[in-house]
Amino acid sequence: MNKQNIAKESTKLVANWKALHRTFIRLEDGAARATLVKYMEQILFGLHDFLQEHVGITEEISLKALSERYKNTKISENPERKLADVITNLIRGIAPNAVNVASPYFVGHMTSAIPFFMVHLKTIVAALNQNVVKLETSKVVSIIEKQILAKVHRLIFDNSESFYNKHVQNTETTLGCFVEGGTTANLTALWVARNSLLAPRDGFGGVEKEGISAAFREYGIERAVILVSRMGHYSLRKAAGILGIGSRNIIAIDVDEKHRTDMTMLEKTISEINKDSKTGIISVVGIAGSTETGSVDPLSNIAELCAENGIHFHVDAAWGGPILMSAAYRHLLNGIKYADSVTIDGHKQFYMPMSCGMVYFKNPEIMNTVSYHAKYVNRPGSVDLGIKSLAGSREANSLILDSALKIMGTKGYALLIDHGIETAKKFAAEIIKRPFFQLVTPPELNILTYRICPSRFRTELAANIDANRKNQINKTLNAINRTVQQIQRETGNSFVSRTTLNPRNIPEEETVVLRCVVMNPMTDIKILNEILDEQEKIYKSRFKPDA
């Protein structure tokens, strides 16, 4: 064996019982402890310092080039790397090609910076490694989850003290459930609504037990539908597909000029369906903060209509829910307390780490329609939270929300929420001021859309030109906005997203818009102006408007 081989041999990593066994114990001696802390320090600050050097949102490397690096599909038999090297590689090799969602210049999606203590809280949850599916693997954490569910339920529904005293630790009733995210929350709400509409009755076991086809026969219907405005999140279509209702049976209701459910259209649709005895309505969904425009539906009006017609009223407040903590803006969600079920995301405006959703129910008994038991856990009448949840095993996200609310208070959260809404308003004013841009949807909450629309196009559009020419201009603008957004994203200094709307103020079919979500407290009007400047610059260099 030559020297080189010996050197190679001595650094070769081998799987070793003693070393492995040791990783299951927090070591006692000072040196070993210091090493673990050193790794944590690297994680806490290494990432930060690295991103200080590389201010961009992501490194300039094409997806294709990047994916070439990750093509080996064999798991190594022996260890490939030591922990220290894995951590270093995550920080130096992987992080720069991940997306710096914490950057104040990243204003395109509902993912943003989180307070540093959230990372600490997530670490505690991982270290405790409780499994909330059952009391036997969580004990006090199941109890805390029930408490925090009651607290947020109270924020939404504002029932009496005695109502909450009765239900907060009641093992028979359920005020809500922690889930993976907004999609699972919407799915859970519609699952419950489906089972409530097609419930068990004399000689019939209910849709959950017997299936959709048998339930339709029993109830004499041929179709079940869910009504939501065309701003509804795509998770609703997915939920209808999964639940066996069929994604095409999500009926899209038109919206008014503020992108809110058009009440006349909703009323008309319900009354038409009611004439047809072969169609059942599982739910009407109201939106409190639509994904694309942040618009909020007239929740009180929808609630009234649902009550009159005995329809389950679900509110998708995945985005907007936490606005209830802001004294200045909670009125925007008026009527949410009349909902039968409400979706709220933890990883959105509760600023929790990925991923955490929640679903709440007005009626503490309604989740009985989705309960399951097993012989070895989740016995009837136990506190086991897994009895009434879509998921089985799941992590203790409730500990994070509970702690965060203690650290922040509703007023702390309100500071973040108010900052977002007010900064978005300032940004809208700035867009209006600039002749180069057109505001498409003003921010009702902290989301707005706009587009690049240089003045020569705007002048022409304002003139009395024919529809053909209008459409032609619109197509050109769509192409411009698509291109500028893409170049800006790939350059990596800042990021706004884009989507397609059919706004009333732009009568053409499909309008490509730029979408801005202001949730990062470090995002201010100065930064937003820089983003506009960059877009103008990209446009000018790319489209040579004077050529």
Added chain:
Amino acid sequence: MNKQNIAKESTKLVANWKALHRTFIRLEDGAARATLVKYMEQILFGLHDFLQEHVGITEEISLKALSERYKNTKISENPERKLADVITNLIRGIAPNAVNVASPYFVGHMTSAIPFFMVHLKTIVAALNQNVVKLETSKVVSIIEKQILAKVHRLIFDNSESFYNKHVQNTETTLGCFVEGGTTANLTALWVARNSLLAPRDGFGGVEKEGISAAFREYGIERAVILVSRMGHYSLRKAAGILGIGSRNIIAIDVDEKHRTDMTMLEKTISEINKDSKTGIISVVGIAGSTETGSVDPLSNIAELCAENGIHFHVDAAWGGPILMSAAYRHLLNGIKYADSVTIDGHKQFYMPMSCGMVYFKNPEIMNTVSYHAKYVNRPGSVDLGIKSLAGSREANSLILDSALKIMGTKGYALLIDHGIETAKKFAAEIIKRPFFQLVTPPELNILTYRICPSRFRTELAANIDANRKNQINKTLNAINRTVQQIQRETGNSFVSRTTLNPRNIPEEETVVLRCVVMNPMTDIKILNEILDEQEKIYKSRFKPDA
């Protein structure tokens, strides 16, 4: 204002923009950094040290007394506590009443100790806070997820190098998906199987779009079923309920003396269903490590039968999947490569923190049956992983598994797996040796069940007594085992779970058994003997057998 009030006033916490804003920035100066590290140190070692003092699994406090402490349902307006106090309270106030699942004496469930580096990896995932629903909030992490999915796919299906080269970074195809846990994995697999059976065809949009009722009409059936042995996990019933098939349409197949699907019964059931043209079979599910007994179905035989009948073959390997990494025991899963879909949990025998599941598909195109798009993300043809997943937003668990496999290698995991299986075998031998206990199901993997059955009962049962007396004794034994398990759990030094089986070697109806899962590398035969000793002691003190 008196002195006391002044003191109170000065310590009152208020929500404050400057302080809050600061929590979004990793601070630059040494003192602030030191504080953050100090908190992490507290989290890493405070918990450990505390649990060293309190060796038990959980503190002795009744559920009722505990829940009395968590009844306040108002969220505080102002901050209630500083971060430091929240952390201290989590360690000193909450952890002792959580469950010490990391204790080697906790052998009752599939939740256990995890290597400490898993906590570091989870912290990195939280600090990066990527959202894998779309490339724009994850970039390289989506690419790494595709790579690790290919690696585990290869471990299961062992296809050719060229197959993996073609699919590893292919944006059109999908080898699997990270999900919340085993339940969502099973649900996703059956969702895909349902949509494949009731697929779109001329003039029909498919079950996903049109719903179950329309699909049944189109395909001329009245019922769709899923076949699995009666050891199947309850998530399968739940999935059938959610998918609109109906939970009663999970057809339970009887098991052989080793608690494996009885092939004669399965064949018979399939051929009977085939005679009835009004029933469709969505899937046959094989189990690779049943929750209650760890038994593994004859996967090759089921695969063959499914292939002959053109039925989707799903394998629930939530527990057993990682055994494929053990050279000594992977043969126990022979036939898994013929599955159409496979569930594996990350938080079980991959020793990842709560919660992480995965589902894999043999056919890289089959997940097209569950794809959804939106205008602002997940556009067709993009790398956005959210196009084909039940969840929307989700965290980057793939980074944890990828890193863990680099640190451990398959051989490292094999050490853990072999230890579990071999320790369970030793434990079974010990139970057989003790006249006080009866081994009910020997460990095929690392799970076994047994019961307390003092020799006087066993002698009587072995004699030729009538069925009535046998049942009477069995009832007495059931009561004894229930009580001893409960007292042991509540005492808090050790924990085995209990379930109810209908084993062939005990012909009576329902047999309460004690269930032991050996996955903690610190659990050895000495500890397991102590657990048996404690059970014997509890029995003797409680039932006074000599009185």
